[in-house]
Amino acid sequence: MLGRVEHTAYVEQVLAVVEAIPPGRVMSYGDIAEYVGEGGPRQVGRVMSEFGGGVPWWRVIRTDGSPPPSHEGEGLQRLRAEGAPLRPGGQRIDMRAARWEGPVAPR
DNA sequence: GCAATGACTGGTA
DNA sequence: TTACCAGCCATTG
Numbered sequence: 001m002l003g004r005v006e007h008t009a010y011v012e013q014v015l016a017v018v019e020a021i022p023p024g025r026v027m028s029y030g031d032i033a034e035y036v037g038e039g040g041p042r043q044v045g046r047v048m049s050e051f052g053g054g055v056p057w058w059r060v061i062r063t064d065g066s067p068p069p070s071h072e073g074e075g076l077q078r079l080r081a082e083g084a085p086l087r088p089g090g091q092r093i094d095m096r097a098a099r100w101e102g103p104v105a106p107r
Numbered sequence: 108g109c110a111a112t113g114a115c116t117g118g119t120a
Numbered sequence: 121t122t123a124c125c126a127g128c129c130a131t132t133g
Contacts, residue, residue, distance in 0.1 A: 029115055033129095040129045041115040049114050057114080068114040 007051070010038055014047045017102070018055040023082040025100035026093055028063045035102050065092040 007015075013036040021027055029041035029048075048057050048068075058075030061067045065087065067075030076093075080086055085094040 033115090042113060042128070043115095043130055045114040046130070047114095052114075060114080062114085063116065070114055 010036065010043070011047050011051055013038075014044055015051060015055050018048075018052075018057065018060055020103050021056060021059040021100055024084050024098065026059050026061050026079065026084060026095070026098045027100050027102075028061060028095070030063060031099070031101075032060065061093055061095075063095065065095045065098075067093075 014032055017027070017032050017035055027035075029044045033040050033044045044060075045068075048055075048060060049070075052060075056078075058067060058071070058078040061075065061079075066072065067079070076091070079093060079098075080090065085097040086092070087094045
């Protein structure tokens with residue numbers, strides 16, 4: 001099975017971080033890219049579009065607090081159900097409070 | 108090898 | 121606040 005475009009080291013790292021995001025918290029594509037220390041936000045987004053079906057992709061949003069344009073309402077509804085801090089209006093996430101630094105709790 | 112595309116980001120208008 | 125532009129990085133044609 002070499003040659004298959006399956007789970008590579010990079011993909012596994014990205015998925016691992018996404019799965020590690022606790023309920024009510026979110027991470028931006030750039031944050032994940034920086035956390036794994038490779039590629040960029042676009043690569044993370046590409047991985048999500050291909051393998052995001054097996055992880056809580058709705059916890060991965062843009063820096064402006066908006067979920068992926070392809071699943072805007074879907075992800076927003078999921079986050080709201082988990083108790084994520086929504087901004088007044090309930091159309092975006094309060095990144096300032098919902099942003100998660102990683103497996104280590106910042107404080 | 109070059110050009111186009113994309114689940115992005117930051118800055119300026 | 122929203123809208124548009126340029127930059128970044130890997131994959132695809």
